[in-house]
Amino acid sequence: MPLPTVLVADDDRSIRTVLSQALGRAGYQVRVTAHAATLWQWVEEGEGDLVITDVVMPDENGLDLIPRIKRARPDLRVVVMSAQSTLMTAVKATQRGAFEYLPKPFDLKELLSVVARALASPAGALAEPAPVDTDERMPLIGRSMVMQDIYRIIARLTTSDLTVMINGESGTGKELVARALHDYGRRRGGPFVAVNMAAIPRELIESELFGHERGAFTGATSRNPGRFEQAAGGTLFLDEIGDMPPEAQTRLLRVLQDGEFTTVGGRQPIRANVRIIAATHRDLRQAIRTGSFREDLFYRLNVVPIRLPPLRERAEDIPLLARHFLDRCREDGLPGKILDDGAVERLQASRWPGNVRELENLMRRLAALYPQETITADLIDSELAETLHEQGADAPDLREQEPLADAVARHIRHFLASGQDGMPLHDIYDRVIAEVERPLIQMTLAATRGNQIKAAAMLGLNRNTLRKKIRDLEIPVVRGAN
Numbered sequence: 001m002p003l004p005t006v007l008v009a010d011d012d013r014s015i016r017t018v019l020s021q022a023l024g025r026a027g028y029q030v031r032v033t034a035h036a037a038t039l040w041q042w043v044e045e046g047e048g049d050l051v052i053t054d055v056v057m058p059d060e061n062g063l064d065l066i067p068r069i070k071r072a073r074p075d076l077r078v079v080v081m082s083a084q085s086t087l088m089t090a091v092k093a094t095q096r097g098a099f100e101y102l103p104k105p106f107d108l109k110e111l112l113s114v115v116a117r118a119l120a121s122p123a124g125a126l127a128e129p130a131p132v133d134t135d136e137r138m139p140l141i142g143r144s145m146v147m148q149d150i151y152r153i154i155a156r157l158t159t160s161d162l163t164v165m166i167n168g169e170s171g172t173g174k175e176l177v178a179r180a181l182h183d184y185g186r187r188r189g190g191p192f193v194a195v196n197m198a199a200i201p202r203e204l205i206e207s208e209l210f211g212h213e214r215g216a217f218t219g220a221t222s223r224n225p226g227r228f229e230q231a232a233g234g235t236l237f238l239d240e241i242g243d244m245p246p247e248a249q250t251r252l253l254r255v256l257q258d259g260e261f262t263t264v265g266g267r268q269p270i271r272a273n274v275r276i277i278a279a280t281h282r283d284l285r286q287a288i289r290t291g292s293f294r295e296d297l298f299y300r301l302n303v304v305p306i307r308l309p310p311l312r313e314r315a316e317d318i319p320l321l322a323r324h325f326l327d328r329c330r331e332d333g334l335p336g337k338i339l340d341d342g343a344v345e346r347l348q349a350s351r352w353p354g355n356v357r358e359l360e361n362l363m364r365r366l367a368a369l370y371p372q373e374t375i376t377a378d379l380i381d382s383e384l385a386e387t388l389h390e391q392g393a394d395a396p397d398l399r400e401q402e403p404l405a406d407a408v409a410r411h412i413r414h415f416l417a418s419g420q421d422g423m424p425l426h427d428i429y430d431r432v433i434a435e436v437e438r439p440l441i442q443m444t445l446a447a448t449r450g451n452q453i454k455a456a457a458m459l460g461l462n463r464n465t466l467r468k469k470i471r472d473l474e475i476p477v478v479r480g481a482n
Helices: 013-025 036-044 062-072 087-095 108-120 145-157 174-183 202-210 246-258 284-290 295-301 311-331 341-349 355-369 377-390 404-418 428-447 452-459 463-472
Strands: 005-009 029-033 050-054 077-082 100-103 164-167 192-196 235-239 275-280 304-307
Touching (some): 005 013, 036 050, 036 062, 050 062, 062 077, 077 087, 077 108, 100 145, 145 174, 145 311, 202 246, 284 295, 341 377, 452 463
Parallel strands (some): 005 029, 005 050, 050 077, 077 100, 164 275
16 A cells, blocks of 8 residues: 655745655655645646645745645645744634644644544545635734644634633633634624623623513513524623523523523523623632532533633733734824833733733833833833732732742743744753753752752752762852852
């Protein structure tokens, strides 16, 4: 049986070399090219069992090539890779028929796994999804690895009506994700209706969601359609679902189970023609344990969970977000501003309890209140210190209280995001462990004034093991040092 052939198109010679070697070692035949035209010629001639293509190439955009490939050879799987790591790229790739989208820098193990899955997928023509007007004004900003995962989930969900549960702290952009799921999904032609459970009095929630008939209760002088009816044919976004009272939870569960509901005071069932997206900042599993949230409702809503990370977990996205918000300020008529390197570093050092919303508000204040064109670290310090003072906190060092796990995670994210001009990273585990291990041993030795016996005891290491690590890591030891 002949080996599967993988066609690779990328204008970066180093990427072609790495992929050719990795796929060859994995047992595939590989043909590589820097041009979309050559790739298309191979496809037309019936060559290849799988295509891996970059987006930006000298002669044609790889995304524009996908529909032609799918029309010519519907069974041929296409994997898209791109350094343009945006939601739009992921959505366009999926909507145009790509089997998978991989942002650069990619992990070779993940790519090989995708290749194996693509080649093992059953053959057959795939229904070509309806085209989507993907406005380049991006609804979500960020190129961190965690955001890439979210983009791919959103892109995959554009072809289904699955119920989604979005979990994230206040200000992380839960409604933006819900709107993206709607705007690029199958129900984009219908309404998007958002309702915040925490903003509605408990006694009015059922009427708000399901509507009421005239005379259903005191003050009900006419029939009033609820949010389910208003969202018919579209998406109903239930924000802060954790604040829904028990009686409304029961009615919502029935809707999810039966696909229909009745208005308050009504008897005639109404078909529920909506896609439901829920969101919460609460730990609903804890709420289940305390009895404040129904477990059966949770599992009905949590079909596809999406966790939105707080801003402190994707600090590498902060410069892009900050400049995006300053651009928006300029579009709104505020003076144009730029950030110097010190300001960017200060922004990345902040804990951002209010997340993306807090960062946006800060950029608007800086654009509106300060006459200088360049925003410096001093201005950032001044504004953040005022915010912390209002919160009853001191602000000499915004990283002072940062948990160790957060600090390590932040540096690992920076390390992974840096990549090497889109090249896959190698030996990450050993390199990261060495980065952490060396300062740990150095500072422990400093704390024990160079006493290796005490240092080994503090570290929980055998003395000989510590000596070996000192030697391997080339750590200088000075007896009696401070």
